[in-house]
Amino acid sequence: MNRRNAMKIAAGAMIGGGAGLISLTQAFKPEPLPEKPAQKLEPGENATNWQYAQLDPTESGQIAYHQYSVGSCMYATFYGVASQIAAKLGEPYASFPFDMMKYGHGGVGGFGTLCGALNGGAALIGLFVSDKKTRDSMINDLFQWYENSQLPVFKPKKAVMNYTPASSVSHSTLCHASTANWGKASGFKIDSDERKERCRRLTGEVAAKVTTSLNAFFNHNYVTVYQNNENAGTCLTCHGEKGKLNNISGQMNCNSCHTKSLAHEVFGDIHYKYME
Structure with a gap:
C-alpha cells in the first residue's frame, strides 16, 4: 500500500x-x-578533584531559602550546598566565586528559559560527578522530579513572608512556563510578592533535593527514578x-x-x- x-x-x-x-x-x-530499567549509579573515580561532603538536606534548603534575596534562585541553590562544604573542607571551596551563579535568575538573565534553581542544582551535580552518563542521569532525575511533582511543599523555619504558596505541577523545566502554570493555580501575577515567595521556597526545595541525591550517590545508594x-x-x-x-x-x-x-x-x- x-x-x-x-x-x-x-x-x-x-x-x-x-x-x-x-x-x-x-x-x-x-x-x-x-x-529503560532503573539503574544503580556508582561514584567511581572523580576526575573533577572537587570532594563532596555529606550534608543535611534540611540545612541546605534553609540556607538556599534565605539566600534567595541575595542572588535569586540559581545562586541560592548552589550556595545552599557549596557554602556548607566550604565551611567543612575549606579551600578551594572557600574561594569559590559564588557570585558567578547570579546570572541564572529568572531563567538566565530574566530570559525565562531554564529555571534557575534547576540550573544551580545541575551545576552542583556537574561539580562533583565527572562521568557524563552518570551526571546526565542524575540531572534527568532532578529535572523530571521538578516537572512532575506538586511543588513547593518546602517549609522554612523562619518565613520571609507570612504566606504559604499554593503548590502546582510545573509540567516544564522552563522558568516562564513553570511560573505561568503556578500563576494559573494560585491566581497571583508574575510580579507579585506571593510569586517571589513561591520561587524562594522552590529554591529551598531544589537545594534539599540535590543534597539528598548527592548524599545517596556518594553513599553508593543512588538508583535512578525517572529513567x-x-x-x-x-x-x-x-x-x-x-x-x-x-x-x-x-x-x-x-x-x-x-x-x-x-x-x-x-x-x-x-x-x-x-x-x-
Missing part, C-alpha cells in the same frame, strides 16, 4: 465516523520506545534519533510548548507509517 492509498483509507474512515478513524489510527501507531519520560518518549518514537524524522533531541515534557494539531492526531501516525 502506498501513501496515497493510505490517505484515501483515512479519508474514508473520517466519512465513516469517529469509531472507524480511532481504529485506523491505532492500527498505524508506531511501536513505542522500549522502557523514562512517558510524554517525551511518545514524541521521540517518531522525532527522536531512532525515529524516521530524527529531528528532536531532548527529554523535557513536550506538551509545555507543543500541542498536537487535529491533522497530527488524525493523519500523523498514518503519514509516518509510509515515510521513506
Whole structure:
C-alpha cells in the first residue's frame, strides 16, 4: 500500500465516523520506545578533584531559602550546598566565586528559559560527578522530579513572608512556563510578592533535593527514578534519533510548548507509517 492509498483509507474512515478513524489510527501507531530499567549509579573515580561532603538536606534548603534575596534562585541553590562544604573542607571551596551563579535568575538573565534553581542544582551535580552518563542521569532525575511533582511543599523555619504558596505541577523545566502554570493555580501575577515567595521556597526545595541525591550517590545508594519520560518518549518514537524524522533531541515534557494539531492526531501516525 502506498501513501496515497493510505490517505484515501483515512479519508474514508473520517466519512465513516469517529469509531472507524480511532481504529485506523491505532492500527498505524508506531511501536513505542522500549522502557529503560532503573539503574544503580556508582561514584567511581572523580576526575573533577572537587570532594563532596555529606550534608543535611534540611540545612541546605534553609540556607538556599534565605539566600534567595541575595542572588535569586540559581545562586541560592548552589550556595545552599557549596557554602556548607566550604565551611567543612575549606579551600578551594572557600574561594569559590559564588557570585558567578547570579546570572541564572529568572531563567538566565530574566530570559525565562531554564529555571534557575534547576540550573544551580545541575551545576552542583556537574561539580562533583565527572562521568557524563552518570551526571546526565542524575540531572534527568532532578529535572523530571521538578516537572512532575506538586511543588513547593518546602517549609522554612523562619518565613520571609507570612504566606504559604499554593503548590502546582510545573509540567516544564522552563522558568516562564513553570511560573505561568503556578500563576494559573494560585491566581497571583508574575510580579507579585506571593510569586517571589513561591520561587524562594522552590529554591529551598531544589537545594534539599540535590543534597539528598548527592548524599545517596556518594553513599553508593543512588538508583535512578525517572529513567523514562512517558510524554517525551511518545514524541521521540517518531522525532527522536531512532525515529524516521530524527529531528528532536531532548527529554523535557513536550506538551509545555507543543500541542498536537487535529491533522497530527488524525493523519500523523498514518503519514509516518509510509515515510521513506
